[in-house]
Amino acid sequence: MKAIVYTETGAPSVLTAVDRDIVEPGVGEVRVRLVVAGVNPTDWKSRTGAGPGQKPAFDEVVPGQDGAGVVDAVGPEVEGIATGDRVWLLLAQHERPTGTAQEFTVVPADRVVRLPENADFDLGASLGVPAVTAHRALTVSEDGPSRLHPGALDGKTVLVAGGAGAVGHAAIQLARWAGATVITTVSGPEKAGLATAARAHHIVNYKSGDAVARIRELAPNGVDIIVEVAPAQNAELDAAVAAPRASVAIYANNGGDAVSIDIRPSMVGNIRYQFVLLYTVGTAALEAAKHDVTEAVRAGALPVGESHGLPLHRFSLDATADAHAAVESGVTGKVLIDISAP
Structure with missing residues (x-):
């Protein structure tokens, strides 16, 4: 699969496209085939770190906290999530080396939330951090x-x-x-x-x-x-x-x-x-937000797009560096990365 990685902190140019094996989910984990990923200020701030040329927390990092896609595989001891479920992700890369700037991602099951049928993947990828x-x-x-x-x-x-x-x-x-x-x-x-x-x-x-x-x-x-x-x-x-x-x-x-x-x-x-x-908000706050945000989506209360007040700016996975640069420059709206077909 294709993934975008960096091995040292710095400008968007440190982001590189590589081929990596698709990883099997472990106990309590879910693998998601990503359709759209979201880019947030936290992504470029983590990438820049305290200064250029430093070693990040992991030898190789795939950035991206937010995304939406389809569950591709489920590890042991996972309940409430099944293969084929449409989902949105939060904190995909928190305390982990890989996030959502790749074709498949493996995350703990509690970071995967079912996406209501009335919501598309653009909306799912725009939830998460915001x-x-x-x-x-x-x-x-x-x-x-x-x-x-x-x-x-x-x-x-x-x-x-x-x-x-x-x-x-x-x-x-x-x-x-x-x-x-x-x-x-x-x-x-x-x-x-x-x-x-x-x-x-x-x-x-x-x-x-x-x-x-x-x-x-x-x-x-x-x-x-x-x-x-x-x-x-x-x-x-x-x-x-x-x-x-x-x-x-x-x-x-x-x-x-x-x-x-x-x-x-x-x-x-x-x-x-x-x-x-x-x-650092804690588990209770995250669980409450996952439920309430999903219900707001189900009610049609969180639409995105320019007609709803949040312009969408689209980039390909290969152009993830440009997506990071757009967010870093303060572009108004939501930056999304198109990763695969729905």
């Missing part, structure tokens, strides 16, 4: 739900910073499906159009006018949950628009690696700052 991260961000509030379903966020107002990104897009859709009023901030008209297509109730252009005043106008009592992509830039805004006992769920460090928080306003408001990293 949707599970968004689910976690929406369920860490002290006064909010630990699970998402229709009505779970009734009466809540959610602010999604950077609603045109993949996680922001999933957060808008999941929050709306769960009953929240959704406000999102964007940097311009093009991204405002995408946030509108994702069905955010209100869009605020933070580069034109007073964003705090506009958000407060839309949510006079404040915002209950903030899904934050750029805490270094938005800390002051977050504190100014947060409702009492609000949660700020921080899942990225866009705009800076350090954040300064004015203690008194946060203390007076009993604001909770919750950092979110998919790899």
